Amino acid sequence: MITIVDYGTSNLGSMKNMLKKIGVETRFASTPSDVEDATKIIVPGVGAFDAGMRALNGSGMVPVLNRKALEERVPILGVCLGMQLMTRGSEEGKLEGLGWIAADTVRFDQAAHPGLRVPHMGWNEVRMRKPDAIVANMPEEARFYFAHSYHVACDVADDILLEASYGETFPAAVSRGNIVAAQFHPEKSHRFGMWLLRNFVEAR
Amino acid sequence: MLRTRVIPSLLLKGEGLVKTSRFKNPKYVGDPINAIKIFNDKEVDELVLLDITATNQSKGPAFETITQIASECFMPVAYGGGIATVDQMRRILNSGVEKVILNSVTFSDPAIVRQAADEFGSQAVIASMDIKRKLLGGYEVMSHSGTRKTGQEPVKWAKRMEECGAGEILLNAIDRDGMMGGYDLELVSRVSHAVSIPVIAAGGAGAVSDFAKATDAGAGAVSAGAMFVFHGPHRAVLITYPTRTQLAAMGS
Numbered sequence: 039m040i041t042i043v044d045y046g047t048s049n050l051g052s053m054k055n056m057l058k059k060i061g062v063e064t065r066f067a068s069t070p071s072d073v074e075d076a077t078k079i080i081v082p083g084v085g086a087f088d089a090g091m092r093a094l095n096g097s098g099m100v101p102v103l104n105r106k107a108l109e110e111r112v113p114i115l116g117v118c119l120g121m122q123l124m125t126r127g128s129e130e131g132k133l134e135g136l137g138w139i140a141a142d143t144v145r146f147d148q149a150a151h152p153g154l155r156v157p158h159m160g161w162n163e164v165r166m167r168k169p170d171a172i173v174a175n176m177p178e179e180a181r182f183y184f185a186h187s188y189h190v191a192c193d194v195a196d197d198i199l200l201e202a203s204y205g206e207t208f209p210a211a212v213s214r215g216n217i218v219a220a221q222f223h224p225e226k227s228h229r230f231g232m233w234l235l236r237n238f239v240e241a242r
Numbered sequence: 243m244l245r246t247r248v249i250p251s252l253l254l255k256g257e258g259l260v261k262t263s264r265f266k267n268p269k270y271v272g273d274p275i276n277a278i279k280i281f282n283d284k285e286v287d288e289l290v291l292l293d294i295t296a297t298n299q300s301k302g303p304a305f306e307t308i309t310q311i312a313s314e315c316f317m318p319v320a321y322g323g324g325i326a327t328v329d330q331m332r333r334i335l336n337s338g339v340e341k342v343i344l345n346s347v348t349f350s351d352p353a354i355v356r357q358a359a360d361e362f363g364s365q366a367v368i369a370s371m372d373i374k375r376k377l378l379g380g381y382e383v384m385s386h387s388g389t390r391k392t393g394q395e396p397v398k399w400a401k402r403m404e405e406c407g408a409g410e411i412l413l414n415a416i417d418r419d420g421m422m423g424g425y426d427l428e429l430v431s432r433v434s435h436a437v438s439i440p441v442i443a444a445g446g447a448g449a450v451s452d453f454a455k456a457t458d459a460g461a462g463a464v465s466a467g468a469m470f471v472f473h474g475p476h477r478a479v480l481i482t483y484p485t486r487t488q489l490a491a492m493g494s
Binding site: 049050051052054055056059066084087089119148155156157159160161162181183185186187223225226227228230231232 | 247
């Protein structure tokens with residue numbers, strides 16, 4: 039059973055549908071008590087950083103999520119904005135992030151890469167930066183669907199799990215202990231997304 | 243490197259899928275769920291789903307049908323047709339759709355594009371523009387499935403949509419729709435070079451080689467309808483999608 043955090047700004051239908059497709063049961067959590075007994079958590083997210091953070095703060099779930107992530111060390115997967123919310127903060131907004139990952143969220147540098155169209159939207163290939171059960175048996179030519187204008191910038195290179203290139207090279211996925219996060223949308227990435235989600239379910 | 247997205251465009255009319263020619267003569271091509279299962283197997287990049295009667299019949303979006311279809315989509319899907327309020331967008335995005343496509347409402351209420359981008363992010367908002375070539379030269383943007391003139395010129399309107407926060411432009415050449423004779427490359431080039439957001443070229447694709455021509459002209463993504471649902475000179479219905487090798491060979 040995977041608990042999907044519902045703080046009101048995400049497309050939860052896709053995640054639920056994809057997990058159902060690979061035979062994994064899900065439930066949505068929208069209150070602190072919904073998260074209490076979660077054993078595996080997905081933090082999805084689309085949209086602007088402050089809107090997401092405000093909604094998450096407003097849901098009252100942040101304290102219990104902090105405990106789950108940092109003390110109980112429950113496996114947690116952040117996706118897209120969900121990944122960015124796990125950083126200290128974003129150039130897109132003013133609010134403080136969850137700070138679970140030693141990273142900041144920054145905008146694609148269009149000044150350094152003239153002609154680069156932002157958002158980075160579409161299918162991109164990724165390269166593995168370190169071995170981890172969550173990327174075990176990566177399919178050949180694995181590609182994922184991205185849709186974002188900001189990306190995380192890690193303090194610690196060893197936290198980077200997968201990287202992708204768009205103008206610059208940026209972390210496509212990070213992992214540290216129980217915390218995993220992906221900038222792309224596994225729930226919309228065909229068999230490649232199914233592969234990653236299945237690994238998250240089985241390996242973490 | 244980012245690959246060019248190749249996006250089948252599916253037209254919904256009631257419960258069935260149809261394909262039009264120059265926005266007219268909808269021909270029934272099958273059941274949407276069946277088509278989407280085939281597109282899943284073919285691992286298509288993305289899907290565009292447009293309800294072509296929702297606005298003109300004042301029905302609004304058919305939420306149940308959209309939810310059903312979205313639950314079968316393991317690729318990103320964008321929906322357009324009859325969307326007039328932010329609440330409708332929220333409902334659609336919650337059902338498993340990634341992007342809303344706004345068209346007629348952007349002319350009566352351009353501010354709604356900004357509201358949508360602020361609430362859902364630009365990546366979730368596509369401004370759709372249906373373009374007709376004018377008899378005496380130049381182009382005009384049409385609304386209401388190509389039935390009403392807006393008086394707007396495509397480049398200016400595309401810039402306006404970008405300023406309002408649209409994350410992509412879906413650029414449909416009405417005169418090319420269903421003709422399979424290639425995209426309107428002049429139109430694609432003009433609009434693509436005027437904005438910095440991705441432009442999805444639509445209308446006219448008949449062969450994989452057309453995709454590369456559109457990207458050379460500046461398109462960030464390409465869409466096709468007839469090419470993916472018709473086969474042969476008699477237009478027998480057959481759902482297809484180029485293989486990765488075919489797409490790679492064309493550089494798209």
